Amino acid sequence: MIRKALWIGLACLALAGVLGVLTVLEDTADVETAAAQQPLRQVTVITAQIGAHTGSVSVFAEVTPRWQVDLRSRVSGIVSDAVPVALAGSRVSKGDVLLQLEDAPYVASLSDARSVLENAQFELRKKKNKHTIALKDWRAVNPDRQPPEMAVHIPEVRVAERAVSAAEARVAAADYDLSSTLLRAPFPAIVTKRNVSPGATVNEGDVLFSVLDDSLLDIQASVGARDWSLLNRNWQSLGVTVYSDTDQKIGTAKVRQGGGFLDPQSRKYQLFLEVERATETAILPGAFVRVNLPGRALEQTLRIPESALTQNGFVWFLDDTDRLQRFEARPLFRDNGAVVVRVPDFLRKHEDFRVVSLPMSAYLPGQKVEPVKREAGQ
Numbered sequence: 001m002i003r004k005a006l007w008i009g010l011a012c013l014a015l016a017g018v019l020g021v022l023t024v025l026e027d028t029a030d031v032e033t034a035a036a037q038q039p040l041r042q043v044t045v046i047t048a049q050i051g052a053h054t055g056s057v058s059v060f061a062e063v064t065p066r067w068q069v070d071l072r073s074r075v076s077g078i079v080s081d082a083v084p085v086a087l088a089g090s091r092v093s094k095g096d097v098l099l100q101l102e103d104a105p106y107v108a109s110l111s112d113a114r115s116v117l118e119n120a121q122f123e124l125r126k127k128k129n130k131h132t133i134a135l136k137d138w139r140a141v142n143p144d145r146q147p148p149e150m151a152v153h154i155p156e157v158r159v160a161e162r163a164v165s166a167a168e169a170r171v172a173a174a175d176y177d178l179s180s181t182l183l184r185a186p187f188p189a190i191v192t193k194r195n196v197s198p199g200a201t202v203n204e205g206d207v208l209f210s211v212l213d214d215s216l217l218d219i220q221a222s223v224g225a226r227d228w229s230l231l232n233r234n235w236q237s238l239g240v241t242v243y244s245d246t247d248q249k250i251g252t253a254k255v256r257q258g259g260g261f262l263d264p265q266s267r268k269y270q271l272f273l274e275v276e277r278a279t280e281t282a283i284l285p286g287a288f289v290r291v292n293l294p295g296r297a298l299e300q301t302l303r304i305p306e307s308a309l310t311q312n313g314f315v316w317f318l319d320d321t322d323r324l325q326r327f328e329a330r331p332l333f334r335d336n337g338a339v340v341v342r343v344p345d346f347l348r349k350h351e352d353f354r355v356v357s358l359p360m361s362a363y364l365p366g367q368k369v370e371p372v373k374r375e376a377g378q
Contacts, residue, residue, distance in 0.1 A: 039370070040369055040370040041369045042369070042370045042371075042372050043318070043324070043369040043371055044357045044371075044372045044373075044374050045317075045354040045355060045356055045357060045371045045372065045373055045374065046305065046308075046354070046355055046373070046374050047353070047355075048303060048352060048353050048355045049302075049351065049353075050301070050302060050343055051299075052299050052301070053297065053301045053302070053303045054294070054295050054296065054298070054333070054340075055295050055303075055333020055334065055335040055339075055340045056292040056293055056294055056295055056333060056335050057223065057227045057230055057231060057293045057295055057333070058293075059221045059222065059227070059290070059291055059293065060289070061219050061220060061221040061222070061288075061291060062219070062220075062287070062288055062289075063217050063218075063219055063275065063283055063284065063285055063286065063287045063288075063289055064217070064218055064219070064286075065216065065217060065218075066213065066217065066218050067189075067212065067213040067216065068211070068212040068213070068285075069186065069210070069212075070207045070210050071098070071207070071209040071211060072207050072208065073101070073180075073183070073202045073205065073206045074177075074180040074204065075101065075177050075180045075181060075204055076201075076202060076203045076204050077101035077102055077103075077181060077201070077202065078101060078199065078200070078201050078202075079099060079100075079101060079102075079196055079198050079199060079200045079201075079202065080100045080101060080103075081198040082100055083097050083099065083100040085098070085099050085194065085196065085197065085198060086098040086099065086209065087191065088191050088192060088194045089190070089191060089192075090190070090191045091188075091189075091190050091191075092185040092188070092211070093185065094185055094188050096184060096185045097183070098183045098184065098185060098191070099196065099208060099209070100182050101182075101202070103178055103181040106174065106177045106178040109174045109177065109178075110171070110174040110175055110178050113167065113171040114171055116167045116170065117164070117167035119167075120160070120164040121164055123163065124157070124160040124164050127153060127156045127160040130156070131154060134147075134151065134152040135147060135152045138151060183208060183209070185211060187211075187213050188213060189211035189212055189214075190213075190214055191209055191210070191211050192210045192211060192212055193209065193210035194208075194209055195207055195208055195209065196208045196209075212285055214278065214279070214284070214285050215278055215279050216274070216278060217274070217275040217278040217285060218272065218273065218274055219242070219253055219272075219273040219275065219289070219291060220270060220271070220272055220273075221270070221273065221291055221293070222263060222266050222268040222269070222270060222271075223268055223269045223270075223271055224268050225268075225269070228259075228269045230295045230296065230298070231293055231294070231295055231296065232294045232295055232296040235254075235258065236254075238255075239252045239253070239294075240253045240254065240273055240294070241292045242275070242283060242289050242290075242291050243289060243290040243291070243292070244282070244287070244290075245287075245288055245289070245290070250282040250283050251275060251276065251281030251282065251283045252275075252276050253273040253274060253275045253291065254273065254276055255272070255273050255293075256273060256274045257272045258272060271293070292335070295332075295333055298333075298340065298342070300343050300348055301340050301341060301342050301343065302315075302340070302341050302343055302355070303338055303339075303340050304338065304341065304355050305337065305338055305339075305357055306334065306337050306338060306339050307357060307358050308339075308356060308357050308358070308359065309331060309339055309341065310359050313329060313330060314327070314328055314359070315328075315329045315341060316355070316356040316359040316363055317353045317355045317356060318356070318369070318371055322368060322369060322370070322371055323366050323367060323368055323369070324363050324365060324366065324367045324369055325366075326363075326365060327343075327344050328344075329341035329342065354371060354373075357374055
């Protein structure tokens with residue numbers, strides 16, 4: 001009985017061992033089969049060639065009128081209603097009257113100055129006549145001697161001449177004051193602000209109007225040292241595209257001058273642009289715009305889609321064995337959904353790269369993948 005129980009126990013142990021071995025073999029087979037059947041991750045790539053690539057540097061700036069001025073009163077007086085006062089928003093031509101002051105006191109001053117001038121001129125004629133008579137009398141008595149100045153009244157003539165010059169200056173000043181009662185537009189302009197009304201009393205130096213000329217518009221852009229080094233210096237032959245704050249193209253500009261000094265506040269280079277055909281574009285004074293400054297061609301660079309550059313600054317590509325590799329890159333240019341990056345020295349032996357167009361955060365260097373080529377324009 002004991003022997004029979006022993007044999008039964010040994011048989012059970014053997015059966016359990018066989019079942020364990022079979023289970024392990026079955027699991028191993030499943031893993032190997034699953035590993036053999038698992039497909040490679042598909043990766044979309046584009047072909048990018050190493051070469052000389054260019055782009056543009058984008059900066060934001062404000063559009064300002066070249067001519068803008070606060071018109072101040074040159075004389076004091078009361079605003080007359082004889083001429084309608086220009087209103088804010090009015091468009092005026094050069095020389096148009098914006099405002100008139102009551103001019104009666106200045107007409108009287110001009111008349112007084114002219115009267116003084118006529119008297120001074122009359123006195124000068126008398127002194128000259130006196131000098132002529134005295135000179136004739138001297139020469140009749142002393143034909144061979146030069147007469148003294150006092151004897152022929154030359155000092156009196158000089159005093160009279162200076163009196164005439166002073167009177168003429170007073171007439172010119174009075175005439176200037178009278179003409180200043182009419183405030184005229186210094187150039188074709190838009191009235192942006194009016195600070196006076198008919199009947200108001202103004203003093204010399206008071207700001208009466210603010211005007212600006214919208215036919216000549218300038219843009220002053222500030223560029224950092226790194227972006228400055230990327231700009232094309234052949235400015236005169238290259239146009240600059242101007243975009244609105246909603247990224248709509250609204251016009252073009254040309255670079256008038258640049259460099260030479262740094263802004264004392266921002267420590268950036270200053271670039272001065274002139275809007276082309278300002279009256280025919282949608283560019284308005286005071287607008288905040290984005291300008292695309294043309295860059296120079298950079299050697300040993302790649303032009304790739306913006307999506308190919310990861311947020312942490314890596315470009316992923318495939319090597320000759322279809323394995324993922326990466327290098328750290330910093331965008332030099334951004335233009336129309338593409339970026340230009342510099343290729344590291346140890347990779348410049350390649351002529352082109354299969355760049356991953358949309359890298360994933362789960363990628364690992366050396367990972368085997370299946371490339372799917374994306375055609376240009378897709």
